[in-house]
Amino acid sequence: MTKIKFATVWLAGCSGCHMSFLDMDEWLIELAKYVEVVYSPVGCDLKEYPEGVDVCLVEGGVANKDNLELIRLVRKRTKTLISFGDCAVTANVPAMRNMLGGSAPVLRRGYLELADETPQLPYAPGIVPELLDRVLPVHEVVPVDIYMPGCPPDAHRIQATIEPLLKGERPKMEGRDMIKFG
């Protein structure tokens, strides 16, 4: 049996969704029978997102240029892209900075106005990724195949979403257990 090429990525989020993923506990062992983890901040050491990924869970909103590059690459190289958790689906908490209206006021607020000592704007081109003006949910940047809201989606919801995919079926994203936000 060829294993499903499975990946997870995190963009602008708190990694809570990944923690919740790990909460699937022993089912992770079951999952390992079916999938090969080809890229994941918590389950793989590869630094380059590979080609030919079957399923990818994307946590987090798109907040900076790195996120933007990565999500475009992920989309290009992934068959089934899953928006994983509220940050990916709605941009959620990271996007609350959007109300300030642009990246400049955000940096000013964070690094100058609220600084205790040596207020200074971060400037390290090529090292610190530049902020986008707005944090966006994944589907406003690239097409998304499955949406799995939740902050974080609990382990059961994650399992119920992935399990059918292993059998080549589409999960039913409906009802309180599957799509409740928050």
Add this chain to the structure above:
Amino acid sequence: MDWTNLLEIAETEQKRQKSIRVHCCTSTGCRAANSLSVKQNLDNAVAESGLGDRVEVIGVGCMGFCGRGPLVQVDPEDLLYEEVTPENAPSIIEALDGGEAKPIKGDSQHPFFSRQMKIVRQHTGKVDPERIEEYIAVGGYQSLYKALYEMTPEQVVSEIGKSGLRGRGGGGYPTGLKWATVAKMPGKQKYVICNGDEGDPGAFMDRSVLESDPHLVLEGMAIAGYAVGADHGYIYVRAEYPLAIQRLQKAIQQAKKYGILGSQIFESPFDFKIDIRIGAGAFVCGEETALIQSIEGKRGNPVPRPPYPAESGLWGCPTLINNVETFANIAPIIREGAEWYVSIGTKNSKGTKIFALTGKIRNNGLIEVPMGITLREIVEEMGGGVPNGEVKAVQTGGPSGGCIPASLLDTPVDYDSLNKVGSMMGSGGMVVMDRETNMVEVARFYMEFCRGETCGKCVPCRTGTVQLYSLLTKILNKQATKTDLEKLETLSYMVKETSLCGLGISAPNPVLSTLRYFPQEYLELIQEDSLNSKVTV
């Protein structure tokens, strides 16, 4: 005041009038082109020339040819002068005595005038709107008298019903039916409201009627009051029309003075008073339920119908609401009879309609035409076509209407035909667009309008218009994909079908009609690559 008095006033006025009448437009359009100075100089010229015994200068309402104002017209010879300046105005008077008139001579036989048929605007441009005597001299208020003394309220309602008159505000609801409903409602207190909140951009028919012949509207309202059993009327006029308000105030005062409005009209038991209510800049108040809220001193939020105002309107009382132009048709119908009216127009659209012909067109202004005339006749013959270009589309019905492509110019102008091609009669705005006009931009222009004018009460209209506007912007910025285009269409239908009032229901019309007739213009702006849809960063 009785019939003899009325005739006496008419006779005295006819005798008073000089044999040569120089009509100078003093309506908003010509005023902006300095027509008040023109009139002043004409007056001075008459005084200086000593022709005062047989010549008089009269400030009149709109003659329609606003694009070429200020206009001066001389009767009985029917001479028309265009773009008259205060400097060359006196030569018009000199010409009456053998001199030569310097202003541009207009062609009063031009199709712009000759193809018109004037019922509502019959006396517009001929009578001084600030003098009730002039209105009476041309037979004014005789219909009201006739209704009060020769007809029962039921007969009046039935006459209006038989005439086939439909609401001129846009909806086209049969006027007679509306009147009959209000008349049949129980209850002592009823109201008549005249909707003069003409808010469609590109439309100024009602302004012109109110400024040029206010008594015609008052007479129509009073007849309506008698027919439905109301003793109190309101005219709701937008504050943007100060001249109309001023002339209405004057007209009401004069009518009251003569006992034509107020208590015991024409010494009959019928009382009818009319109050003016001034809007404060809200397009949505043109919607009848919002207008009622506004008269009650509230935010102009529409309320769900039913109940219709006919059952429960102003302060919960049965209320008849008609538009200015509808009321202006009443006196002529009562005077000439329903049969006469039925002979004009098409099977389901009777009478005439006033249009404001504007945009990229040679002759712009107001025209009153019989229903059933084709768009081509209006645009090409009367309007003289597009200067240095070709017609691309004609927008009718304002933000609620649609864009009709040049290929459908042979569509007859009536309620049903316009609906069939995805537009509507609306209140009568007719904006001509040429090849240079970008239709997606036009759609966005109207959406911008609706987004700014929605009251915000119901969700689809409040937030749907905002989303439609940003989708259109995305398309115009060439950032949209095919999915966005589909979304635009789906959301348009959703807003249309789920909004609470006419504003939301019709807001997507300009989008849907341009999508229908000019899909290519949208497609040309669409990004092919949907995978890497561009994101604004």
Add this chain to the structure above:
Amino acid sequence: MSVRTLTIDGQPVAAIEGATILEAAKEGGIHIPTLCFLEGVSAVAACRMCLVEVEGINKLLPACVTKVSEEMVVHTNTPKLQEYRRMVIELLFSEGNHVCSICVANGNCELQDLAIEVGMDHTRFPYRFPDRGIDVSHPQFGIDHNRCILCTRCVRVCDEIEGAHVWDVAQRGAAAYIVSGLNQPWGEVEACTSCGKCVDACPTGAIFRKGTTTSEKARDRAKLEFLVNAREKHEWTR
């Protein structure tokens, strides 16, 4: 009182004359989703969630204000209605700043519940992230305009049940917001009796009791009905 018989979703229902479709449906055990509707205060038909199809009428009608008539045939859950309801909820989510994870009403929110009911797993419309304020000047309560959906329940309970009319809607269109007094901080509005009815009426986490944190907002919706019954029917116990 005469009775009208009608059909809702294929089921015959009897309702008294003058009843709304919503009341008739409830009587017949048929659920129609609502949002701005609140038992005990006037209906405004603003959210459009309760739109239904009535055979022979070519427009959708709000069940909360449409009166039943004899032999009316009503459909409450057609695919079109489902799609439009979902769009209404999507539009509301994209209009405000509804961050469920940090909201006092998380788990006890009518907007959130409806999102589940209509099957909204994401919104197709871009989030607008408006810059809206929060007013916590009142000693007991707060209002977070980011979570407000302009259902005007607070306006209506305060006016119609409490009689204080602290709230109203200011501005219009997308700029509309719930205003207290003369655009004053809520805590400074003399008319407010601190009765808390608006907290109970608010379907989301927009109006809340101070001190409640994420997922802690509880509301006593039945209290409003109780008050109305006490006032109108003189029934003082629930």
Add this chain to the structure above:
Amino acid sequence: MQSLTAEATKTQKSQSTPKKTSETDKRFKTLDITIKRNHYRQDALIEILHKAQESFGYLEPEVLEYVARQLKLPLSRVYGVATFYHLFSLKPSGAHSCVVCLGTACYVKGSGKIMAALEEELGIKAGETTPDDKISLMAARCLGACGIAPAIVFDGTVAGKQEPEMVLERIKAWQSKT
């Protein structure tokens, strides 16, 4: 909205200063006459606000509160009505006003370009007043003067068939006057 607290402090301040009444301010007297003429009827709110704006120039919180108390209307209701209608202004306007008609006919004939030119020249957006309080720039939905499109209203007087250069000239004349 973001300035909720700032505005609120203003209201508070105005409450702490002695209330202006018809005794101290003639403009309130005019307002009183209108209110009396309307028999203190609550439905006359819009008429009264028109009059108030006419005599005060704009509807300051103090005036709104005065009207509300005279008509015995809830403050929020008065505020709601005053902010619903575009013609009511809660901020003072400039010494001069320039209203650009953005109705369809004017738009098709280039009033959008005029507006853009004005916004650039004045450095403000439609609906705003220049920092020196000299000029208020406004947009109108439709003046009903479509026959002479594009139409602009300079200090209450309609001018037709305008072009950006002509309009800027008028504006510059206002600016140069001290």
